[in-house]
Amino acid sequence: MTTREPAAPAPELDPRTLVVHAAARHAAGGEAGRTGPLSVPIHQTTGFAFDDADAIAAAMAGPDGDFVYTRRGNPTVRALEQAVATLEGGAAAIASSSGMGAMSAVLLSLLKPGDHVLAQKCLYGGTYAVLSDLGRRYGIETSYLDAESPEEIAAARRPTSRLLLLETIANPTTRVCDLPALLAAGREHGLLGVVDNSLASPILCRPIEHGADVVVHSSTKYLAGHSDVLGGIAVFADRELHRTVWTRAVELGATPDPFAAWLTIRGLQTLAVRMRQHGENAALLAQRLSAHPAVAAVHWPGLAGHPDRAVADRLLAGYGGMLSFDLAGGRKAGRRFIGAVRLARLALSIGGVETLVTHPASTSHRELGDAQLKEAGIGAGTVRLSVGIEDVEDLWRDLAQALRGLG
Numbered sequence: 308m309t310t311r312e313p314a315a316p317a318p319e320l321d322p323r324t325l326v327v328h329a330a331a332r333h334a335a336g337g338e339a340g341r342t343g344p345l346s347v348p349i350h351q352t353t354g355f356a357f358d359d360a361d362a363i364a365a366a367m368a369g370p371d372g373d374f375v376y377t378r379r380g381n382p383t384v385r386a387l388e389q390a391v392a393t394l395e396g397g398a399a400a401i402a403s404s405s406g407m408g409a410m411s412a413v414l415l416s417l418l419k420p421g422d423h424v425l426a427q428k429c430l431y432g433g434t435y436a437v438l439s440d441l442g443r444r445y446g447i448e449t450s451y452l453d454a455e456s457p458e459e460i461a462a463a464r465r466p467t468s469r470l471l472l473l474e475t476i477a478n479p480t481t482r483v484c485d486l487p488a489l490l491a492a493g494r495e496h497g498l499l500g501v502v503d504n505s506l507a508s509p510i511l512c513r514p515i516e517h518g519a520d521v522v523v524h525s526s527t528k529y530l531a532g533h534s535d536v537l538g539g540i541a542v543f544a545d546r547e548l549h550r551t552v553w554t555r556a557v558e559l560g561a562t563p564d565p566f567a568a569w570l571t572i573r574g575l576q577t578l579a580v581r582m583r584q585h586g587e588n589a590a591l592l593a594q595r596l597s598a599h600p601a602v603a604a605v606h607w608p609g610l611a612g613h614p615d616r617a618v619a620d621r622l623l624a625g626y627g628g629m630l631s632f633d634l635a636g637g638r639k640a641g642r643r644f645i646g647a648v649r650l651a652r653l654a655l656s657i658g659g660v661e662t663l664v665t666h667p668a669s670t671s672h673r674e675l676g677d678a679q680l681k682e683a684g685i686g687a688g689t690v691r692l693s694v695g696i697e698d699v700e701d702l703w704r705d706l707a708q709a710l711r712g713l714g
Contacts, residue, residue, distance in 0.1 A: 334386040350381055351565050377565065387572050388540065396515045407433045407525075412552060412556040414437060414470075417469065417551070428451040428682050429474070429477040475512050478691075479606075480684040482684065486502065486622060501519070512623050532660060588628070607626060631667075641669075644710070662692065666690060
């Protein structure tokens with residue numbers, strides 16, 4: 308059985324308030340009434356000078372000492388880490404230069420050759436690729452689950468099982484995991500619970516409150532929110548686990564540049580209002596797409612027919628700004644559609660203020676064969692739509708003209 312500190316108590320402020328103030332508060336040391344800048348300063352430096360040999364030696368001991376070298380820690384990066392840890396209700400966080408940098412640091416730190424991972428089938432393609440590589444290189448095997456019931460975990464567990472990997476909202480199928488039930492089952496069998504919360508953000512869900520040991524974000528997505536910065540972050544429920552991963556992450560060198568951290572902090576302040584608008588726009592588009600004859604199915608947790616609607620209602624404070632839909636014409640229709648949109652942009656990422664569209668089978672999940680795509684719940688004609696914050700009627704007109712072009 309793994310050990311874990313109790314979940315952090317609920318913050319005194321609503322998350323919609325915390326996103327505005329958390330980073331600046333941490334950068335100022337949390338001192339009430341202190342005179343200082345409203346914006347977190349950018350400490351654009353590679354290192355920090357000392358006037359005492361013992362002091363610099365002591366600073367090298369771990370993640371909580373004085374700043375020495377930006378790969379090991381930086382005040383601007385630290386402000387981001389502390390802000391997101393606060394938002395997620397965690398003890399500490401590690402920022403990285405990309406979401407896959409954060410996920411890779413966690414997996415490489417917590418797994419060893421011969422270990423076994425339990426993961427849901429509908430994972431982000433990059434995470435699936437890393438798990439496949441770990442299997443080839445180190446014999447770290449992964450069993451993929453539907454992740455619909457705790458009984459699956461008991462049935463798939465082995466003596467070498469180490470980690471349970473889930474996504475709050477799956478990319479691109481939008482399936483919603485019952486985190487409390489699944490994470491509790493994993494803990495019963497001694498598994499560390501790692502949850503990718505990128506699509507929900509801490510505005511919609513805080514997985515540590517539901518039993519997660521580690522929460523990972525591609526901060527490129529909703530946290531930063533403006534398609535102008537790459538980043539990732541891992542938040543830890545306890546400091547011992549944070550220190551374990553920090554040691555490996557420092558050596559991997561996946562550290563973010565201070566300016567990238569600052570851009571993420573800037574974006575973080577509008578996260579709550581952006582998530583609200585993303586979700587409102589997605590709701591209307593999902594309803595209209597569901598009624599269109601060229602669309603075979605729409606996947607968005609807020610729809611009445613979504614298989615996880617009841618779980619989403621219980622777990623999430625909103626249904627998110629990403630949806631996917633299956634075109635009746637299959638792969639050919641999917642590729643024609645993404646080439647026909649005019650306002651929506653054909654681009655790989657999600658979570659920006661602009662609407663983005665992709666065809667997962669030929670882009671983000673291209674590593675998967677047809678059988679694997681089917682297992683993951685992705686069709687050859689599935690289109691992923693990251694809904695932006697534009698006027699929703701403008702967005703609908705664009706989608707409608709692209710659908711008409713399918714005949």
